[in-house]
Amino acid sequence: MIEKLKDFDLWDFWEEKTELRGIEYKNGEIVNKINIYENGIGVRINGVYYYSTNSGEESLKIKPPKTKVNIRQSKERGRFIVDYDVDLEEVAKDIIYFLKDEKIKYDLQVAIRRKKVFYTNSAGCKITQTLTYNGIFLSLYYKERGELVMIAFKDRHCFKPVSVDFEKLEEKIKILKNLPGKKHPNIRNKRLILDPEICDLLIHEAYGHALEKDHIEKNESVFSRNREAFLGENVTIIENPLKATWGFYMYDDEGFKAKEKVLIKNGKIVNFIEDGRYGEGGHGRKENYKIYPIPRMACTILEPGDYSFEEMVEELKDGYILKGFAGGEVNPKSGYFHFMSEYAYEVKNGEIVGSLKGTAFSDNILEVGKKIVVKSKEVEESTGICGKDNQHVPVSAICPYVLIENA
Amino acid sequence: MHKKRIKTVTKEWRFFNNNIEYYTENIDVKYIRKRVKDNKLFFSVARNEKDFEKFEISLPFNGKDLPPISTGSENQILKEESVEPISLDAQSSQIYKKVDTCVYFEDSYGNVIDDKKSLYKYSISVEHGEKEIFIEGTCYDIREKQKEIEKFVNLILDLKEVKVKEKVPVAIIHSEFYNYFSEAFFGPNIEEKTVWAAFNPEINLVIEEDPELMKPFTRFDDDGLKTKRKYIVKEKIKPVYDLYFAYKYNKEPTGNGFHDPLPNGIGYTYLKIYGENKLKIEELEKVILGYYFIGLHTCDWNSGFVDVVIDFGILYEYGTPTGLVFKVPVRFYLKDVLKKATLLDKKYTLNNFEVYPLVVNV
Numbered sequence: 001m002i003e004k005l006k007d008f009d010l011w012d013f014w015e016e017k018t019e020l021r022g023i024e025y026k027n028g029e030i031v032n033k034i035n036i037y038e039n040g041i042g043v044r045i046n047g048v049y050y051y052s053t054n055s056g057e058e059s060l061k062i063k064p065p066k067t068k069v070n071i072r073q074s075k076e077r078g079r080f081i082v083d084y085d086v087d088l089e090e091v092a093k094d095i096i097y098f099l100k101d102e103k104i105k106y107d108l109q110v111a112i113r114r115k116k117v118f119y120t121n122s123a124g125c126k127i128t129q130t131l132t133y134n135g136i137f138l139s140l141y142y143k144e145r146g147e148l149v150m151i152a153f154k155d156r157h158c159f160k161p162v163s164v165d166f167e168k169l170e171e172k173i174k175i176l177k178n179l180p181g182k183k184h185p186n187i188r189n190k191r192l193i194l195d196p197e198i199c200d201l202l203i204h205e206a207y208g209h210a211l212e213k214d215h216i217e218k219n220e221s222v223f224s225r226n227r228e229a230f231l232g233e234n235v236t237i238i239e240n241p242l243k244a245t246w247g248f249y250m251y252d253d254e255g256f257k258a259k260e261k262v263l264i265k266n267g268k269i270v271n272f273i274e275d276g277r278y279g280e281g282g283h284g285r286k287e288n289y290k291i292y293p294i295p296r297m298a299c300t301i302l303e304p305g306d307y308s309f310e311e312m313v314e315e316l317k318d319g320y321i322l323k324g325f326a327g328g329e330v331n332p333k334s335g336y337f338h339f340m341s342e343y344a345y346e347v348k349n350g351e352i353v354g355s356l357k358g359t360a361f362s363d364n365i366l367e368v369g370k371k372i373v374v375k376s377k378e379v380e381e382s383t384g385i386c387g388k389d390n391q392h393v394p395v396s397a398i399c400p401y402v403l404i405e406n407a
Numbered sequence: 408m409h410k411k412r413i414k415t416v417t418k419e420w421r422f423f424n425n426n427i428e429y430y431t432e433n434i435d436v437k438y439i440r441k442r443v444k445d446n447k448l449f450f451s452v453a454r455n456e457k458d459f460e461k462f463e464i465s466l467p468f469n470g471k472d473l474p475p476i477s478t479g480s481e482n483q484i485l486k487e488e489s490v491e492p493i494s495l496d497a498q499s500s501q502i503y504k505k506v507d508t509c510v511y512f513e514d515s516y517g518n519v520i521d522d523k524k525s526l527y528k529y530s531i532s533v534e535h536g537e538k539e540i541f542i543e544g545t546c547y548d549i550r551e552k553q554k555e556i557e558k559f560v561n562l563i564l565d566l567k568e569v570k571v572k573e574k575v576p577v578a579i580i581h582s583e584f585y586n587y588f589s590e591a592f593f594g595p596n597i598e599e600k601t602v603w604a605a606f607n608p609e610i611n612l613v614i615e616e617d618p619e620l621m622k623p624f625t626r627f628d629d630d631g632l633k634t635k636r637k638y639i640v641k642e643k644i645k646p647v648y649d650l651y652f653a654y655k656y657n658k659e660p661t662g663n664g665f666h667d668p669l670p671n672g673i674g675y676t677y678l679k680i681y682g683e684n685k686l687k688i689e690e691l692e693k694v695i696l697g698y699y700f701i702g703l704h705t706c707d708w709n710s711g712f713v714d715v716v717i718d719f720g721i722l723y724e725y726g727t728p729t730g731l732v733f734k735v736p737v738r739f740y741l742k743d744v745l746k747k748a749t750l751l752d753k754k755y756t757l758n759n760f761e762v763y764p765l766v767v768n769v
Contacts, residue, residue, distance in 0.1 A: 026599055031655075032671055033464040036452050040435075048429055054454060055414075055436040067427055105601055141601045141709065148603060150709045184714075218423055219498055219534065290417075290433045327705030331718055333532075333539035336734055338716045340705045360702065360714045362736070 001041060002120065004062065010071065012044040012121045012254065016289040022111030023088050028096045034111075040289035047071040047277060050292040072276040073123035074255035081130045086112045086161040091136060098166055102173055105141040110134075115288075117253070125255040133158045133246070133394055135383070140173065144180040149357070151176040151342055152326070156246045156383040158394070175343055175355060184357045185344050191319035191373075192404045193312055198341055198361070200382035200397030201325040203302045206337040206365045207237055208397075209388070211263050211271075212295040213278035215332045222335030222365055223269060230267050232369030236303035237264040239273055239283065244299035244396035246383035253293040254284040263300075267369065273297060287391040297386065297395050304400035305375025312376055312403050314350040321345040325382070326358055335365040368404070376401035409441040409473055409631060410456075411512040413667060419504040422492040428500075437668055443472050448651065450670040466670060470654040475516045476631025483547075483623040484509075485525040490549060493557045497564055498534040503527060503549060512631055520631060524623035527552070533560055538568065538733055540719050541699045544582060545758045547622040562721075562728065569722055569730030576686075576694045576749075577717065577737050578764040582757035584700060585680065587708045588741065589614065592639050593673045594646040596709075598656050603711035603742050604644055611748035612682030612765075614640040616647075618662075620677035620761060630664035634676050637661065649673050680762040685752035686769075689726035694751070694766070695735060696721045711741035739767050 005011040017039045024032035040054035043062065047069035051062050088110045095108060112134040119127045135156030142149055153172050155162045194202065215221035223229065240260040241249050249258055254276045261282070263271050275284030275295045284293035307315070321344060328339025341358040363371075379400045386395040419431040440451045440459045448468035451459040490503040505527050512520040529552065530543040540563055546552040579585075590596065591604035592614070600606070618625045618634035628634055630650040639645055648656070649664030651671035666672025688694060695717060702715035717735040721728050750763040 026595065030466055031595070031652075032669060033450070033466055034452075034669055035462045035464045036668060037454070037458075037462055039454060048427065050429060050431040052432070053434040055434050105599060107601070139709075143600070146606070148601070148606070148710050150601075150707055184712075218500060220500070220532070220539065225537075290435070291431065292429060326707065329701045329705065331539065331701065333534075334537070334733070336701070336716075336718075338702045338705075340702070340707075340714065358707075360716075360736070360738075362716060362734075 001043070005043060005045070005122075008045050008122070010046050010068065010122055012071075012073070013119070014042040014253070014289055015118045016040055016042070017116040018288060019114045020111065021088060022109060023092060025092060025096065025108040027105050028100070038288065042289040042292070044292050052290045054289070069277065072279070072281050073121045074125045074276070074281060075123045076251065076255050076257055077126045078251060078257070079128045080250035082132050082159060083114065083130050084132055084160065086134045088112065091162065091164070095136065095138065095164060098169065103142075104173065104176065107139040109137045119253065119255050121255065127251045127255045129249070129251050131158060131249060135162055136164065138169075140176050142176045142180065144177075147180040149176060149179040151179070151324070154383070156394070158244075158246050158248050178355050179343060179357055182356045184359045185320050185346065187320055187322075187359055187361065189406055191316055191406070192361070193316055193319070193321040194361075194402045194404060195321065195323045196380035196399045196401060197325050197382045198322050198339070199302060199399035199402050201328045201339050202337070202368070203237060203300050203399055204297060204384070204386070204395060204397045205328045205330040205339065206335075206368065207264065208239075208273070208297045208300045209330055210332040210335060210365055211269070211273050212297075212332070213272040213274040214295050216272055217278055221332045226366065227269055229269070229366055231264060231269075231366065232267045232372055234305070234372040234375060235264050235267050235369035236262070238262050238301045238303070239297060239299065240301060241298035243301060243398065245381060247298040247394050247396035249285075249298060252282055252284045253286045254281055256281040256284070258282065258298070285393050287393055291391055294389060294391065296388065296393055299396040299398065301397070302375070302399040302402070304377050304379050307374045307376050309376055309378060309401055312374060312401055313347060313352065315374060316347050316403055317350050319347050320356070321347060321352070322359070322361060324358070336362065337365065338362040371404045371406055373403045373405050375403075408515045409476060409512070410514075411439045411510055413437045413439065414509045416507045417504060419502065420490045422501045424498055425492045425494060439668060441473060441670070443468055443470065448670060452668045464670070466651075468651070468654065469657070473514070474632070474650070476512060476514045476518045476520055477627055477633045478518045478520065479626060480521040481523065481624070481626060483524040485547070493553050493560070495533060495557070495560055497560075500532045502530045504529070505549075512627075514631065518631075520627050522627055526623060529556075531556060533563070535563060535731070536568070538719070538731075563731065566721065566728060566731045569732060571693075571695065571722060571732055571735060574768055575722070576691065576766050576768050577720070577735070578694055578696050578751040578766045579700070580696050580698050580755055580757065580764050581700050581703070582760055583703045585678070585757065585760045585762060587703060587706065589639070589675060589678060590708065591711070592644055592646055594648040594656060594658060595652050595673070597644065597646045602709050608742040608745060610640050610644070610745045611684060612640065612680060612745065612750065613638065615679045616675055616677065617679060618676035620679065621756065621759075625676040628662050628664040629667045630660065632660055632662045632664065634662040639678070647673055647675070675759065677759045677761070680760065682748050682750050682763065684748055685750045685763060686766060687752045688723055692724065694723050695732055696723060696764075697737070700737070713741060714738045737767060
């Protein structure tokens with residue numbers, strides 16, 4: 001196949017082997033298992049035509065394209081391997097045992113995915129990379145007084161088997177059991193503390209996607225026409241795949257070596273997230289052999305501040321602390337974002353007085369950063385799966401607690 | 408034993424401002440085998456038949472054996488054709504995907520299903536001033552659909568943004584809402600009581616499944632069983648099951664197994680949603696037709712609490728479109744809204760749904 005590609009000036013070739021194993025439990029009983037092995041090739045020619053197959057006999061049917069778009073190509077040569085295994089049933093067994101006396105229902109998913117990629121291109125790049133991801137995802141349900149509530153617990157890692165923090169899980173269960181009968185807070189015009197998990201979502205969804213260069217070039221980002229916008233002096237955002245424990249990679253899917261990149265410095269945009277088609281490369285990622293790479297985040301970081309969490313609660317005085325994220329969505333073109341917190345705490349006179357249900361938090365990227373009053377020195381990493389153009393990749397974000405004025 | 412070969416050929420055309428940005432072709436072949444032994448279901452997905460043993464998993468199975476599959480042959484493959492973008496007077500991204508799926512399914516009794524179908528998926532974003540409008544969906548006839556989209560986009564481009572300060576009824580015209588909403592009636596969710604629909608809510612509308620409501624017809628599910636026309640909700644909820652979960656809960660499978668390449672999972676063919684309590688658009692002082700909502704996938708669909716924002720909608724006043732609305736928050740509990748289930752008296756086809764749209768904020 002690679003020999004055939006040498007008829008063209010500009011080409012990329014990927015061979016990918018992916019193994020995915022997973023088990024799904026409902027209230028301790030196995031309801032689903034997967035064990036899928038995919039071995040496929042993908043070929044990009046002249047920057048515009050992408051052909052892929054997992055079926056050997058189809059591998060020769062490439063049709064040369066008429067159009068050509070220049071792509072910056074890596075010339076790196078390298079190898080990076082993270083390869084380990086996890087006994088999924090053992091991991092699940094401990095969790096099931098822990099939950100057996102709790103009066104809650106749950107869905108539990110444990111999974112491991114190993115992705116081995118060989119990439120080469122017309123510029124002479126040759127990269128072999130194996131990355132292994134494993135994790136657990138737990139949805140916990142509780143019903144009381146006629147009301148059903150849900151909360152999620154997750155743990156993911158790409159360097160080692162996950163080990164569940166049962167203290168954190170116990171804390172989540174306590175919060176869950178406390179939610180029935182509680183209200184959703186009305187946060188309009190209130191002061192808020194966003195916990196690192198919510199903040200991670202804000203940084204990733206709101207800022208991150210709008211800084212992806214394909215959105216910028218196609219006028220699909222709020223920053224397409226607002227590159228000089230001032231976003232707030234407390235906003236310094238960095239993209240660094242090497243800092244992640246989940247969204248990590250050593251080489252992107254176009255063979256460029258990962259490195260740190262400052263995207264926003266003290267409120268001013270200084271860089272964008274680029275693949276080889278839309279810029280200097282380093283952030284081109286793809287889900288699997290079936291699709292071409294596009295600019296993606298891996299690990300997006302908001303620079304922390306110097307307050308402790310306790311000092312921030314005092315500073316908040318009256319308002320809410322939004323905890324845990326239940327997902328979010330952004331329109332990069334308008335800059336509008338919307339996401340849900342899992343639950344919240346009410347704060348009065350600088351003290352936490354009670355817990356409440358989660359709520360939606362919406363705002364605009366151009367404005368929200370200017371409302372940041374202070375940030376904590378503690379940071380936490382959140383992990384997730386980012387969907388863009390129907391492609392899903394693992395991502396991380398690392399953020400402090402953030403106090404916001406006038407939500 | 409059940410054995411199938413699934414070949415999927417996907418072609419995607421991605422245009423930016425009427426110029427080709429990417430053209431993608433993918434060919435994917437999978438083999439699936441299912442067999443039962445000693446109260447266990449053995450399931451395998453592989454690239455070829457000789458690897459079945461290597462990738463086999465087992466699950467507890469509450470049945471003696473797999474039932475015979477149906478027999479039949481369907482060919483709903485659309486002939487090869489290239490897709491061109493719609494010519495629009497605004498900046499746009501247009502993505503069209505043609506998916507041809509060929510399934511050859513046999514069992515150890517000699518029954519065979521040979522099912523071939525095509526489906527188009529489209530996703531279009533159009534710039535309107537500083538805003539962006541999304542239109543996405545699936546269809547069988549892409550040329551007809553493009554004509555509809557062009558007409559719709561021209562309507563939108565003629566309208567200006569309006570701000571709506573008061574609370575206005577909202578008709579939900581976004582298929583993703585109905586996707587999530589209808590998952591509440593999956594058998595396992597009801598049996599395990601992990602969803603609002605498990606607690607005898609009052610639902611004042613009818614949900615009916617019809618596998619031949621639109622093309623491509625779906626006459627077989629992934630378990631090889633015949634799909635059926637039936638009520639999902641009519642005075643009461645009639646939960647749906649695939650083969651695996653039907654046996655698990657001692658129920659009859661309902662032809663709703665849609666899960667390849669997994670061993671189990673539930674879905675629908677096509678659904679009709681209608682009811683008695685309808686409002687005529689011409690009689691409404693104001694109503695927003697919400698075409699695209701942000702936040703649907705983050706809602707708590709288990710409790711049925713919907714907290715979303717209309718990303719793009721059209722304001723109608725006494726039946727006439729008068730402006731575009733953006734960023735209107737909408738918040739409600741499904742079980743409260745479904746007690747009365749007010750619908751808009753105008754039928755819409757949204758992907759695999761034919762609905763009289765649910766109206767909230769009434």
